[in-house]
Amino acid sequence: MGIDLNLVGAKGAIAEEAEGKWGMVIDQDICTGCQACVAACAMENNLPFVGEEDAAYGRTMHWIRVERFWEGAYPEIKATPFQPMLCQQCGHAPCEPVCPVFATPHSEAEQINLQVYNRCVGTRYCANNCPYQVRSFNWRDYHTQPFHANDVDGQLVFPFHNQFNPDVTVRRRGVMEKCTFCIQRIHTAQDKAKSEGREVEDGEFTTACAQACPANAITFGRMDDHESLVSQLAHQKHGVKHLEELNTLPRITYLKEG
Amino acid sequence: MSENISRRDFLKLATVGAATSAVLTGCGPSSRYIKREPYMEMPEYTYNGLSTYYATTCRECAAGCGLVVRTMQGRAIKVEGNASNPVNLGKTCARGQATLHGLYNPDRVENPLKHARGTSIEIRIDESVTWDDAIQVVADALKNNDPSEIGFLMGMAPDHLFDLVSDLAASIGAPAPLRYGALSMFEARATLIKASENLFGQAALPFFDIANADLVLSFGANFLETWLSPVAYTRGFAKMRRGNPKRRGHFIQFESRISQTAAKADEWIPLLPGTEGLVALAIGRLAAEAKGGAIPKAFADVNPREVASMSDVSMEKLEHIAQLVAEAESAIAIPGGSALGLNNGLQAAQAVLALNALVDNFGKPGGVSLSPLAPNEDEYHRPASAQEMNEFVGKMKSGGVKVLFVHGVNPIFELPASLGFADALASVPQVISFATFPDETALQADYIFPDHHGLESWGYQRSATGVSQSVLSGAQPAVSPNYDTRATADVLLAAAQMAGGKFAEALPFKDEVEFIQSKLVNLIGEADGFFSAPEINTFSAYFQQHGGWWKKSSELVAASASSALDKSLQVEAAEFAGEGEYFFLPFVAPTLGEAGANKPWLQELPDPTTTVMWNTWVEMNPETAHHEGIENDDVIKIVSEAGEVEAPVYLYPAIRPDTVAMPFGQGHTAYGRYAAGRGVNPANLLGSHFNEAGDLTFAGMKVKIEKTARKQILSRLESRIGVYNEGLEEH
Numbered sequence: 001m002g003i004d005l006n007l008v009g010a011k012g013a014i015a016e017e018a019e020g021k022w023g024m025v026i027d028q029d030i031c032t033g034c035q036a037c038v039a040a041c042a043m044e045n046n047l048p049f050v051g052e053e054d055a056a057y058g059r060t061m062h063w064i065r066v067e068r069f070w071e072g073a074y075p076e077i078k079a080t081p082f083q084p085m086l087c088q089q090c091g092h093a094p095c096e097p098v099c100p101v102f103a104t105p106h107s108e109a110e111q112i113n114l115q116v117y118n119r120c121v122g123t124r125y126c127a128n129n130c131p132y133q134v135r136s137f138n139w140r141d142y143h144t145q146p147f148h149a150n151d152v153d154g155q156l157v158f159p160f161h162n163q164f165n166p167d168v169t170v171r172r173r174g175v176m177e178k179c180t181f182c183i184q185r186i187h188t189a190q191d192k193a194k195s196e197g198r199e200v201e202d203g204e205f206t207t208a209c210a211q212a213c214p215a216n217a218i219t220f221g222r223m224d225d226h227e228s229l230v231s232q233l234a235h236q237k238h239g240v241k242h243l244e245e246l247n248t249l250p251r252i253t254y255l256k257e258g
Numbered sequence: 259m260s261e262n263i264s265r266r267d268f269l270k271l272a273t274v275g276a277a278t279s280a281v282l283t284g285c286g287p288s289s290r291y292i293k294r295e296p297y298m299e300m301p302e303y304t305y306n307g308l309s310t311y312y313a314t315t316c317r318e319c320a321a322g323c324g325l326v327v328r329t330m331q332g333r334a335i336k337v338e339g340n341a342s343n344p345v346n347l348g349k350t351c352a353r354g355q356a357t358l359h360g361l362y363n364p365d366r367v368e369n370p371l372k373h374a375r376g377t378s379i380e381i382r383i384d385e386s387v388t389w390d391d392a393i394q395v396v397a398d399a400l401k402n403n404d405p406s407e408i409g410f411l412m413g414m415a416p417d418h419l420f421d422l423v424s425d426l427a428a429s430i431g432a433p434a435p436l437r438y439g440a441l442s443m444f445e446a447r448a449t450l451i452k453a454s455e456n457l458f459g460q461a462a463l464p465f466f467d468i469a470n471a472d473l474v475l476s477f478g479a480n481f482l483e484t485w486l487s488p489v490a491y492t493r494g495f496a497k498m499r500r501g502n503p504k505r506r507g508h509f510i511q512f513e514s515r516i517s518q519t520a521a522k523a524d525e526w527i528p529l530l531p532g533t534e535g536l537v538a539l540a541i542g543r544l545a546a547e548a549k550g551g552a553i554p555k556a557f558a559d560v561n562p563r564e565v566a567s568m569s570d571v572s573m574e575k576l577e578h579i580a581q582l583v584a585e586a587e588s589a590i591a592i593p594g595g596s597a598l599g600l601n602n603g604l605q606a607a608q609a610v611l612a613l614n615a616l617v618d619n620f621g622k623p624g625g626v627s628l629s630p631l632a633p634n635e636d637e638y639h640r641p642a643s644a645q646e647m648n649e650f651v652g653k654m655k656s657g658g659v660k661v662l663f664v665h666g667v668n669p670i671f672e673l674p675a676s677l678g679f680a681d682a683l684a685s686v687p688q689v690i691s692f693a694t695f696p697d698e699t700a701l702q703a704d705y706i707f708p709d710h711h712g713l714e715s716w717g718y719q720r721s722a723t724g725v726s727q728s729v730l731s732g733a734q735p736a737v738s739p740n741y742d743t744r745a746t747a748d749v750l751l752a753a754a755q756m757a758g759g760k761f762a763e764a765l766p767f768k769d770e771v772e773f774i775q776s777k778l779v780n781l782i783g784e785a786d787g788f789f790s791a792p793e794i795n796t797f798s799a800y801f802q803q804h805g806g807w808w809k810k811s812s813e814l815v816a817a818s819a820s821s822a823l824d825k826s827l828q829v830e831a832a833e834f835a836g837e838g839e840y841f842f843l844p845f846v847a848p849t850l851g852e853a854g855a856n857k858p859w860l861q862e863l864p865d866p867t868t869t870v871m872w873n874t875w876v877e878m879n880p881e882t883a884h885h886e887g888i889e890n891d892d893v894i895k896i897v898s899e900a901g902e903v904e905a906p907v908y909l910y911p912a913i914r915p916d917t918v919a920m921p922f923g924q925g926h927t928a929y930g931r932y933a934a935g936r937g938v939n940p941a942n943l944l945g946s947h948f949n950e951a952g953d954l955t956f957a958g959m960k961v962k963i964e965k966t967a968r969k970q971i972l973s974r975l976e977s978r979i980g981v982y983n984e985g986l987e988e989h
Contacts, residue, residue, distance in 0.1 A: 029506075030496040032482045032522055033866035035849050037357035042859050043336055049862040052936075053873035056973035059873070060862060066974060068521065068867065070911050075528055079521035079867065079914050147931070148858075150364050159362040159740070162333045165305075211338055214349040214489045215496035233272060258506065 018250045020091055021111040022181055023223030024210070025233040026084055031217040033066050033082035037209035041086075044182065044208035046168050049140030050106065061136045061180040062088070064209055081257055084209070084218070087134045087179035088115055089147040091249030095135065103176070112181050112251070117221065122174035131243050132250075135178045138171050181220070182207040190197035202228040259347035268380070277632035285555045312643040313340050315731040317712030318353040318360075319441060319851060319931060320414035321345060322719035323486040325354065325442050327736035334358055334713055336738050339489075340805045344725045352863055353784045354489075354850050360694070360711055361740070365930030367696055367708035368741035375689075375704065379696045381581065389744055392707045396753035399661040399688060400430070400761055409650070409659040409686075410435035413666025414442065414641055416717040416733065418774055422747050422765070423663075426754065429764035434636035436650055437641045440672035440852035440941070443954055444845065444922065445485050446598035446607075449642035453607035454628070455595065462628040462638050463723040464611075465814055466592050469497035470624035473586035474509045475541075475579070477534045477610050477768030478957075479594025482519040483848040486594075487724025495522070508586075510579060513596065515877060516912035518848045518866040527579075528914050531841045531957060532571035532832025534597035535606030537576070539827060540565035542613050544580030554823035555743035556612045588624030589617045596843055596957040603949045605829045617822050621816025630728040630813035632720030633784065634777050643952035645674055645982045654682035661688040665709065665746055670698040670853055671926060673877040674954065675942035676900040688810065692746040695856055697929045711744040714739045716747075716770050718777070718806070726812035729870075730781075732801045743768050774798070778807070786810050835945050836899040843919040844940040855933035865921065868908050869975035874937030877910035877919040886963065893968040896920075898961045905938050907971040920963065 039046065047061045058174070064086035071078045089112040096104050096113065103119035104126050106112075127135040128180050149156035164170060167184035171177050189205040210218035221230035233239070234253040241250045265697045293579045309328045316323045316337075324343025324754075328336040337357055341348030370392040372384040378914035387784070400408065410423050412435045423435045447463075447986050452966050456463040468474055468481070468491060473664065481491040511523035512534055520526045529537055540916055545556035566573040593610035597603065619625025630636065642650070647669070650683055653659055655678070669679045683689060691703035701728055702705050709715070721729035749772035754761040767773040778801060779794045781787065786809045791797035803927065844854065854860040859873045868875060876894060888894060896918065897934070905920065924937025947955045 027500065030499050032492055032495065033518055034488075034492065035863040035866060036350060036483065037858060039352035039849075040350070042523060043355050043358060047859075049485075049858045050972050051858075052861075055862060055871045055975075056971055058977075060975065063976075064904040065864070066866065068869075068975075074911055074913075074915070077516070078526070079516055079912065082521070082866070112400075129742055148364060159364045160359070163335060164357050165335050166330060172881050190722070211348070212350050212355055214492040216347070216349070216350055216493070217496065 006050060019113070019223045020249070021224050022089070022186070023221065023230050023234060023251045024181075024207075024238070025219045025230050025253045027233075029255060029257045030079035030215040031066070031082045032215050033068060034214060036212045036214055037063055037064055037077070037084055037218060038066065040208040041179070043163070043258060044165060044168070046164050046170050048138075050140075050142055051081040054139065058195055059137070059139050059175070060186060061138070063134070063177070065135065083254070085132060085134060086111065086209070086252070087182055088132055088156070088248065088250035088252050089179075091251065092247055094129045094131060094246070094248060096245070097124040098129045098171055099123070100125070110183065112187060113178075115176060115178055115180070117169055117175050117177070120175045123178065124176060126176055131248065135176055138173050138175050138177065141173045143170060151160070162202035174203060177178055259691055284588060287661055290330075290446065303321065303734075309335065309520070312736040313732070314719065314736055315721075315805065315953075316350070316354045317415045318357050318850065318854070319484070320439065320719065320722070321489065321724060322415075322731040323350060323354060324731050325350070325357075326805070327713060329736055332737055334361060334654055343731060343805055344727045344729050345487065345492065345721050345731065349489050349493065351489050353851055353854055353860065355843045356854065356857045356860045357713065359859055361713045361737070363695065363856060363930060364698060365856065366694060366711070366741060367700070367706050367743070369708045370705070370742070370744075372705050375702050377701070379706065381702070387705075389742075389749075392705070392744075393749060393752045393756055395705060396690065396707070396749055397756035397761075398691060400753060401757040403660045404431045405432040407433045407575070407658060407660040409654070409662040411662065411664045411667055411669065412437045414439040415666060415719055416715070417719050418717040419665065419747050422750060422773055425766050426739065426750065426761075430760055437639070438647055438667050438669065438672070440922065441484055441643055441846060442641040443644050443672075444599070444956065445595055446603055446953045447486075447640060449598040449603045449951040449953045450593065451638075451640050451947060452604055453708060454607060457611050457819050457822050458628060460628060460815075460817075461640070461687065462815070464817070465627045465629040465723050465726065466491075466493035467588055467624050467627065468590065469501060471498055471590040472505050472507045473582055473589040474498060474507060475512070475583070475591040475613065476510070476519065476523075477512045477538060477591070477593050477606065478597030480517050480519045480848075481592065481594070482522060483517065484846045484851055490724030505823060508582065514843055514900065514914045514917045515844060515910070516867060517908070521867055523748055527571055527575065529569045529571050530841070531596070532600055532602065532834070533565070533670040534593075535602055535609040535829035536560065536565045537569050537571055537612055538591065538606065538609040539829060540576050541583060542584075542609070542616050543578050543588040544577055544615060545583040545613075548584035549581055551724065554616065555825055556615070556823040556827045559826045559828065561614050562849045567779045568590075569674040583613070583617060586617065588622065590614060590619060590621060596845070599904055599949075599953060599957040600955050601833045601947070601949050601958055602830045603953060603955070604951050609827050609829055612822055612827055616820055620819055621814070626817060627814035628817050630726070630815060632722070633728055633730040633781050633807060637724065643948070644673070644677070644946075644954035645948040645952035647679075648677050648946060648948070651677050651679050651682045655685050657685055661685050661690065662686045662689050663692070664699055664703065665692040668693075668697040668699045668929075669855065670702065670940065671929070672941070674900065674946065674956075676944060676946045694743070695930055698927055701928050707746070707749055708741070708743040710735070710739050710743045713737060714743070715745060716774060718774060719895075726814050727809045728813045729808040730806050732804075732806040734802045747773060773846060777828050781807055793868055821867070832958060834960045836959050836960040838897065838960045839916070840894070840961050840963060841914070841917040842898060842959040843917055844922050844956055845919060846893040847921035847923035850921070852923060855924055855926055855936070856930040858932045859955040861932055867912070868910065870908060871973045873934065873972055874905045874921060874924045874940075875972055876905045876910040877913050878907050879913050879915040879917075880909040880911055881913045882896055883907060883909055883973065886965070888965060891969050891971050893966045893970050894965040896943060897964065898945065898959050900945040901942045903938040903940065903942055904966060906972050908972060918963065920959065
């Protein structure tokens with residue numbers, strides 16, 4: 001859905017496009033920082049764990065992380081509200097134009113940022129250019145490290161491989177990856193709706209993080225449907241978008257305390 | 259299993275026999291398992307690209323959250339919450355999500371075995387132990403010992419096995435099985451229940467209706483982490499904040515460090531450890547004064563100014579909180595965790611519960627009630643307190659236990675070393691473990707007869723608290739067993755039959771499922787169930803389909819405590835064991851819990867407040883550390899009266915300068931490749947002191963710290979650069 005910037009009214013069209021198609025609202029007032037979303041994401045999307053040493057080098061493969069900061073000093077110290085940070089699926093994504101091999105294109109159909117694993121050559125330009133620092137890079141073939149295997153009659157058997165989600169690619173070394181808004185779930189829901197001759201309903205499916213969240217702090221849905229829950233929540237007064245001044249048009253709205 | 263009818267064949271027959279109503283009934287035991295098939299031989303009920311879902315119950319803690327497991331071709335792919343189960347309403351915590359890392363853990367006990375105590379499971383005395391041998395061993399152990407010298411140690415889950423063993427023990431005259439879990443010790447559950455008994459005359463778990471409160475005072479209760487039923491209480495917390503558009507609930511946490519729960523509080527009060535009860539009384543008195551009228555007798559003897567000077571909570575703060583309590587429409591006060599794990603813990607719990615009496619919230623929305631009993635429960639069976647475990651250790655030491663059966667608990671790791679469980683085990687001639695994983699206790703057993711993983715198992719779990727309804731969560735296998743394991747219930751049933759006589763009479767069931775059905779049959783015809791059925795086969799089919807059975811409406815028992823304020827409440831001074839200058843606060847690692855260390859994705863989840871992964875750390879106030887000349891990642895030695903451990907320091911700005919804290923959950927010497935040799939166990943520092951209710955006074959220790967010359971870089975998610983100006987010069 002390209003916008004011809006020479007047309008009269010282009011500004012309005014940009015504002016409309018800024019809403020995007022899929023969006024998310026994260027309520028920081030009720031997020032308890034429990035990490036259920038992080039675990040759910042890892043289980044859904046075949047994320048590898050990297051072990052203590054690589055984790056210390058900052059090579060963890062979290063697609064979503066929960067940030068907390070400190071304000072003040074003891075005893076008047078406060079933890080800032082927990083802040084789940086994941087790919088913001090920007091409308092104007094800084095990661096996209098820097099990829100020399102077009103491995104980070106923008107999906108016209110779903111209006112989210114894609115990552116094409118078999119195109120990626122691992123330059124890591126996209127991660128450098130992401131102001132939210134939400135991309136993670138496969139420094140090794142973590143899934144096939146012999147440490148995780150058992151030797152069964154001379155063959156390495158990886159019990160964890162039984163758990164792979166067949167709807168999600170398993171990534172290899174040298175490939176960049178990031179949150180996809182659980183695009184496999186989007187497609188499954190759309191295929192089902194199409195086969196039943198209807199539209200996808202609001203709340204019919206959701207992302208793995210939102211589904212797990214015990215506090216119901218994460219809401220996912222169609223931003224271009226003004227009746228949807230996510231759209232209603234996003235337009236509350238205390239909704240903010242992160243690093244909005246960079247004009248990245250993030251698709252995730254954070255609700256502040258109060 | 260080949261001679262039995264498989265699920266696949268059964269479905270064929272069922273179709274032919276026109277028995278294809280919505281619910282399939284009457285499956286034989288083995289056909290209830292789902293086989294893992296290669297893609298070439300797909301069972302008819304699976305289609306390429308389509309998943310099969312099974313409702314079951316999470317066993318990562320004892321809360322009894324319902325799960326729906328997504329499977330494909332017989333493999334479990336993903337765990338989601340069961341949306342209709344009232345305990346969790348479709349939600350899960352991180353531990354629930356990672357339960358698959360237990361199922362597919364590369365370090366499971368794969369077959370029954372006999373090995374020398376203390377050696378790895380790879381080194382076996384007898385290579386050829388079969389399940390028939392195992393049943394013979396169990397039968398002999400039951401038959402050849404005096405019943406009074408048989409010991410059963412069980413975990414907090416699953417309940418059906420606890421019921422089976424209780425029935426067995428009762429009818430053969432053996433002592434009732436003991437249940438224990440480190441979580442119940444660190445939440446000081448026995449103290450909470452004792453306080454509730456003293457106040458309400460009933461030993462039940464209180465239910466705290468946080469959802470409808472507009473002011474929550476929590477004294478050490480970590481209800482957003484591991485306390486009692488964390489998913490249910492997290493939902494309550496979210497409703498308290500956002501459930502009513504007209505008001506946002508105010509939350510105050512009293513604790514000596516900012517825990518994950520305290521991080522969500524609007525006000526954090528870092529009081530002096532051991533003064534929780536006094537502060538509660540002072541708030542009660544000031545609130546009663548602010549409300550006007552007579553001061554209730556309960557608060558009559560406390561002097562708030564004195565409390566303010568003793569507890570490090572200023573008089574202004576106390577008055578401010580008391581004002582909030584007096585003005586709140588529905589205030590609630592929750593006692594738990596470190597506030598109760600002290601010699602004055604029971605008095606503190608009663609003082610905090612008395613605050614609820616002052617605002618008269620018993621049985622009201624936003625107040626305290628008693629949790630309903632679960633279906634098929636006669637009374638609430640609380641887990642053993644540390645003192646009861648200590649008595650049992652004494653019995654073991656004196657030779658009073660000839661055979662010990664252990665299931666679902668790892669006491670060598672979960673009990674403080676000072677209680678001497680590991681040594682006492684040496685005095686037990688025969689130890690039989692049913693562990694799924696090679697944990698420390700299993701390695702000290704003579705035999706390991708591994709149980710299935712929870713996702714391969716039948717069962718049920720009672721919801722103890724956190725939800726207003728009476729709930730029995732049901733479990734069924736989502737996948738067929740991956741290894742040559744066997745349900746412990748089936749082993750015990752077969753062994754009882756083999757032993758014959760009173761043993762066979764005690765458990766006249768052909769298999770685990772028949773036993774479970776014998777318990778479910780009482781629910782047929784019970785009023786207010788969300789489903790019912792005329793006979794047991796249909797009932798248990800629905801039970802499987804929905805993942806349990808529960809009542810439709812709230813069954814909270816309104817606690818009556820008219821006399822709660824009538825007698826004066828006293829809180830003694832807290833006593834601290836040991837000579838050091840620092841208070842020691844062990845807390846359960848929120849994401850690991852007591853048994854999560856062997857699940858690698860749980861290891862790689864950053865701790866919510868420190869962001870440390872894969873290891874143990876010591877939290878220390880930066881001012882204190884500076885004073886002691888200690889920097890981030892310096893390894894220090896912590897010495898208590900019971901022992902010493904070494905761990906790297908994390909400079910934690912949100913802890914009292916006179917307190918050091920450590921997470922519990924790491925420090926395994928066994929338990930598989932992801933857990934063993936990683937971090938240290940703070941329980942090794944805890945001495946054996948108990949409060950009136952029998953709980954360990956785990957928060958009542960003082961420790962010394964000593965520098966070592968070593969450094970150990972902690973893996974953390976947060977950047978070090980710029981934290982306390984660290985690294986700025988070099989970069």
